[in-house]
Amino acid sequence: xxxxxxxxxxxxxxxxxxxxxxxxxxxxxxxxxxxxxxxxxxxxxxxxxxxxxxxxxxxxxxxxxxxxxxxxxxxxxxxxxxxxxxxxxxxxxxxxxxxxxxxxxxxxxxxxxxxxxxxxxxxxxxxxxxxxxxxxxxxxxxxxxxxxxxxxxxxxxxxxxxxxxxxxxxxxxxxxxxxxxxxxxxxxxxxxxxxxxxxxxxxxxxxxxxxxxxxxxxxxxxxxxxxxxxxxxxxxxxxxxxxxxxxxxxxxxxxxxxxxxxxxxxxxxxxxxxxxxxxxxxxxxxxxxxxxxxxxxxxxxxxxxxxxxxxxxxxxxxxxxxx
Amino acid sequence: xxxxxxxxxxxxxxxxxxxxxxxxxxxxxxxxxxxxxxxxxxxxxxxxxxxxxxxxxxxxxxxxxxxxxxxxxxxxxxxxxxxxxxxxxxxxxxxxxxxxxxxxxxxxxxxxxxxxxxxxxxxxxxxxxxxxxxxxxxxxxxxxxxxxxxxxxxxxxxxxxxxxxxxxxxxxxxxxxxxxxxxxxxxxxxxxxxxxxxxxxxxxxxxxxxxxxxxxxxxxxxxxxxxxxxxxxxxxxxxxxxxxxxxxxxxxxxxx
Numbered sequence: 001x002x003x004x005x006x007x008x009x010x011x012x013x014x015x016x017x018x019x020x021x022x023x024x025x026x027x028x029x030x031x032x033x034x035x036x037x038x039x040x041x042x043x044x045x046x047x048x049x050x051x052x053x054x055x056x057x058x059x060x061x062x063x064x065x066x067x068x069x070x071x072x073x074x075x076x077x078x079x080x081x082x083x084x085x086x087x088x089x090x091x092x093x094x095x096x097x098x099x100x101x102x103x104x105x106x107x108x109x110x111x112x113x114x115x116x117x118x119x120x121x122x123x124x125x126x127x128x129x130x131x132x133x134x135x136x137x138x139x140x141x142x143x144x145x146x147x148x149x150x151x152x153x154x155x156x157x158x159x160x161x162x163x164x165x166x167x168x169x170x171x172x173x174x175x176x177x178x179x180x181x182x183x184x185x186x187x188x189x190x191x192x193x194x195x196x197x198x199x200x201x202x203x204x205x206x207x208x209x210x211x212x213x214x215x216x217x218x219x220x221x222x223x224x225x226x227x228x229x230x231x232x233x234x235x236x237x238x239x240x241x242x243x244x245x246x247x248x249x250x251x252x253x254x255x256x257x258x259x260x261x262x263x264x265x266x267x268x269x270x271x272x273x274x275x276x277x278x279x280x281x282x283x284x285x286x287x288x289x290x291x292x293x294x295x296x297x298x299x300x301x302x303x304x305x306x307x308x309x310x311x312x313x314x315x316x317x318x319x320x321x322x323x
Numbered sequence: 324x325x326x327x328x329x330x331x332x333x334x335x336x337x338x339x340x341x342x343x344x345x346x347x348x349x350x351x352x353x354x355x356x357x358x359x360x361x362x363x364x365x366x367x368x369x370x371x372x373x374x375x376x377x378x379x380x381x382x383x384x385x386x387x388x389x390x391x392x393x394x395x396x397x398x399x400x401x402x403x404x405x406x407x408x409x410x411x412x413x414x415x416x417x418x419x420x421x422x423x424x425x426x427x428x429x430x431x432x433x434x435x436x437x438x439x440x441x442x443x444x445x446x447x448x449x450x451x452x453x454x455x456x457x458x459x460x461x462x463x464x465x466x467x468x469x470x471x472x473x474x475x476x477x478x479x480x481x482x483x484x485x486x487x488x489x490x491x492x493x494x495x496x497x498x499x500x501x502x503x504x505x506x507x508x509x510x511x512x513x514x515x516x517x518x519x520x521x522x523x524x525x526x527x528x529x530x531x532x533x534x535x536x537x538x539x540x541x542x543x544x545x546x547x548x549x550x551x552x553x554x555x556x557x558x559x560x561x562x563x564x565x566x567x568x569x570x571x572x573x574x575x576x577x578x579x
Binding site: 042184185186188192211212214215217218241251257258259262264265268269270272273288 | 495504524525565566
């Protein structure tokens with residue numbers, strides 16, 4: 001079966017005072033139907049730019065190359081009307097800061113119902129559907145709460161309202177960019193559980209962008225690890241996290257501060273994440289890599305299959321779990 | 324060494340900190356954990372003297388501390404703070420060397436007697452920075468480098484207690500691990516006491532000997548780190564632990 005969305009050799013160039021920056025450099029991965037893919041990376045990894053390219057929300061002057069295939073159709077080269085219909089309907093989004101995405105002067109129920117009204121649904125049907133969506137998103141007393149304004153909702157409730165709004169268009173793919181980063185841990189756990197159950201029950205595909213490996217580990221079936229605008233590694237989440245095939249993934253896993261083990265600070269990586277503006281030659285990770293040798297400094301590794309379903313951009317992928 | 328007793332801080336009628344008692348012994352690191360609005364930052368601000376308590380006392384070696392402006396210089400510098408956002412807590416246009424020299428101007432009794440340039444270099448090396456960083460302006464540095472400079476500035480005046488308020492929360496996870504490691508090493512090298520405030524139980528666990536948990540201005544539980552995390556007594560601590568995500572649980576388990 002062909003994937004719902006196929007990202008193939010995606011390149012994003014952004015103009016900057018220092019010249020053109022290649023913020024995404026040849027990224028490929030698939031999102032199969034009804035599957036959650038986690039896109040993980042630190043600052044400068046290009047994860048958000050990759051996600052923005054998928055929904056067509058890049059800053060002005062951005063130049064793209066490669067292909068984005070939505071059910072086989074190349075949407076990167078589709079006309080703007082087609083792209084607009086795709087965004088918000090077939091692909092819906094939720095962000096880190098729901099307050100920035102919600103209109104402060106409009107009742108939340110009205111905002112969630114907007115897309116339904118525009119599709120010609122009758123008023124009483126819209127209301128019934130909005131109550132359903134609120135209920136699905138876990139907002140208590142939906143028929144009362146839909147009259148509230150965004151500022152009357154707590155952070156967690158606002159994110160639930162965003163989820164209701166995203167579901168209103170009956171999307172096939174939900175793009176969630178750091179959806180729980182601004183929330184307290186107890187609220188985060190509840191929102192992640194909600195996203196998981198919605199994904200499963202509605203048969204949605206989800207692209208979850210996060211800097212937090214712990215979030216991705218709990219929600220994503222597959223994970224794409226990005227570094228300096230490129231894919232470092234991708235594969236099934238549990239396999240990637242338990243047996244990384246890239247030294248960067250291994251370091252990320254080891255750096256995660258756990259409540260039950262005290263290992264995060266044992267062997268910290270040196271240096272800072274590489275930025276697209278100063279991307280080292282060869283393998284961009286080599287200056288921080290404990291396995292780096294001559295070949296890594298000169299030859300840029302290609303992303304290759306290293307095991308069933310497992311892809312790595314390390315010349316020495318086979319050594320990662322052994323060393 | 325530092326002792327907070329029955330501290331209460333109100334903002335108008337809102338009780339931000341409600342009768343909190345907490346102490347940090349010499350060479351000890353205490354982790355203070357809580358969600359937003361728990362009052363943990365207000366406790367920190369009261370300890371460094373930036374927040375006047377409505378009632379309760381804060382003592383250093385048994386001597387009561389007032390607001391920062393009324394503290395004798397030696398007691399001001401004994402307690403230093405490292406903030407969450409390293410970029411906004413450093414003047415972006417000042418060189419790293421002048422940032423550190425400024426700390427010595429404020430607290431001349433902690434200033435080195437010999438060559439100050441050499442002293443700056445030693446201090447930077449102590450926090451894992453190359454001495455050449457001294458010439459750079461803060462806005463030329465990465466987030467992790469800025470946080471190391473903030474720590475160097477705090478150490479420059481030879482404090483006894485370092486109060487770290489979400490000091491690693493804004494950093495990339497690979498850099499976060501470096502800074503936590505640095506704090507653990509510095510603590511040992513300089514025999515520092517530390518009050519380490521974070522919303523992240525996992526982060527606190529990497530560094531704290533004891534952990535105190537706050538909720539809604541109240542300290543709900545306090546004890547050795549292994550006990551608080553291993554067998555929490557308070558329901559709220561248990562719910563924080565349930566919500567804390569781990570890597571090694573199976574896909575599909577978010578809390579309970």
